[in-house]
Amino acid sequence: MSKVPIPFSEPPWLMGHPSPYYTDSHKKWQKTCRAMFDELMADAGEWERQGDVPESLYSQFAAANMLIPNLSSPLPVQWLHKLGIRTLPGGLPVEEFDSIHTLIYADELARSGSLGPGGAITTGMAFGVPPILKFGSKSLQERFLPDLLTGKKRICIAITEPSAGSDVGNIQTTATRSKDGKHFIVNGTKKWITNGLWSDYASMAVRTGGPGPAGLSMLVVPLLHTKGVNMRRIKVQGQTAAGTTFIELDDVLVPVENLIGKEGMGMKYVMLNFNHERLSISIGVNRLSRVAISAAFEYCLKREAFGKPLMDQAVVRHRLAKCGAELESHWAWIEQFTYSLTKMSEEEANRELGGLTALLKAQAGRVIESCASTAVLLFGGNGYSKSGQGEVVERIYREVPGARIPGGSEDVMLDVAIRQLVKNFQRKTKELETAVEPPSGSSKL
The missing domain is CATH 1.20.140.10 (Butyryl-CoA Dehydrogenase, subunit A, domain 3)
Known part of the structure; x- marks a missing residue:
């Protein structure tokens, strides 16, 4: 016997109220997401209490193609087809995925009552991959996207610093060119970087030029197992399982080919x-x-x-x-x-x-x-x-x-x-x- 939902426990469209926004595709996707997250995130509360998620969770999401919906709509259909990904769970064609599907995915993931475990899996993919997709050169995409889109490698977005939060134009982390012109030498610190602990790379905002916004660029910076990179967990008030990280960068060599888009457009x-x-x-x-x-x-x-x-x-x-x-x-x-x-x-x-x-x-x-x-x-x-x-x-x-x-x-x-x-x-x-x-x-x- 189905239970009568508590008032305010679901969005109106899931309480049986008519809505102009949701198609049959969206309704089927909602059922798919709920079933999958009820299984994958069943222990989310316990993970948040412990302050970490199982190492296998990311690969479980990747194997189910449930990392892909974190990307903004429209999805990178050509890349997904190239990697053999033509549908998402429930048989949803990647070409059909739109912003309403994104809305449903994010809403269902947060039903666990904590942003930490979901953030541990999704944040890096959701915000670290798009700069490469939207602004990266074809060669940069070919080097990084296959492993990132399939979950074989992980990435985070690294913007914030101890002295530059919402004031992005004040970023102090520098990236200067080596004498032979083959590398950027990166020095500085990044703070409150979600997923940093587990990330192979970061889409990172760095200063390649003078002061102010015009001096900023973005690089794909290697993190795990990279000389000059030191990372440690930051204990925070909420989202304890999301892997909030302090990153120190000491003369980290980054190939100039890792520049995202154009220098000075960061x-x-x-x-x-x-x-x-x-x-x-x-x-x-x-x-x-x-x-x-x-x-x-x-x-x-x-x-x-x-x-x-x-x-x-x-x-x-x-x-x-x-x-x-x-x-x-x-x-x-x-x-x-x-x-x-x-x-x-x-x-x-x-x-x-x-x-x-x-x-x-x-x-x-x-x-x-x-x-x-x-x-x-x-x-x-x-x-x-x-x-x-x-x-x-x-x-x-x-x-x-x-x-x-x-x-x-x-x-x-x-x-x-x-x-x-x-x-x-x-x-x-x-x-x-x-x-x-x-x-x-x-x-x-």
Whole structure:
């Protein structure tokens, strides 16, 4: 007998509400993802408690072709066909995969109630491979993509430094050319690099020129078993299983052929890459918020205080209502936003939606803060405990800073959003003024 879902426990379309966004392909993909993640991620909570995932988990995802959906849509169909990958689980043709499929994948993966185990598997692939795919030369792609796309090798994205987080233009890690011109010599440090511990390579932002954004480039830098590279785990508040890493680079030799795209274009590549990252964060964080508030809802139905269920207390219903409104409003925006991506070219989306992506991500942080803190309060002492009934909401509460800071801290995201909206408004105003032709002929009778 199927169970009636707890309110707010699923997005409206999975609660039986009509939706214009999801095709039969999307509905089948959702069932496929749920079945696979229920199996692959069944012990996610325990892994997060332990602070690590099994070594075999990445290869399990790779063998099932479940790393591929982390890439932004459209997928690199030609490369996948070349590698013999024509369908994803459930028989989904790689040509058919769109941004709604990405939405479903990220949402289902976060149902475990923790971003750590999923992040341990997906983050490097999701954000480290796209710069090579989108901006790398054909020869660079041929050297790295076959092993990366099939999961034989791992990669991470390495942007952040001790003194340069959201301020990407302040990156200090240098890459100077060797005397023979065959190598870049890389020196510096990278901090808070998810998946770094296990990565063979990093798509890394480095300074090849002078100060400021114009001096930045991107390189594929070898990490594991590389002379001059030292990596150690950073213990963080949430996502403990994701392999957050501190990387020291001391005269690391990197072939000049490992340059991604053009020298001096690193800032642009990093900024464009952030769009996919911020949308992915928004989706996963929304689901985490959903897990928290629906767990609290269920708890309030059965927990009694002062002689009656908590749900009979008006203040409890008021708290749940406010969180539910914030959660579902954010989800509706995510759906509409993602649908827009299926109808726009990548160039259009970057131009029109880049700032809104930042705003969407900032709002995700505000939603999870509200939902997680409310859930902890409603669970009371149980919500303060790392085991027992409130374990999941206590864990989600520790994820809040990890939602509001990585991928661009909240205050920076709010500023980025408005600056791009102003820029687009001014550009369109100028285009409109230029398009208006002056009246022809004489005004004299």
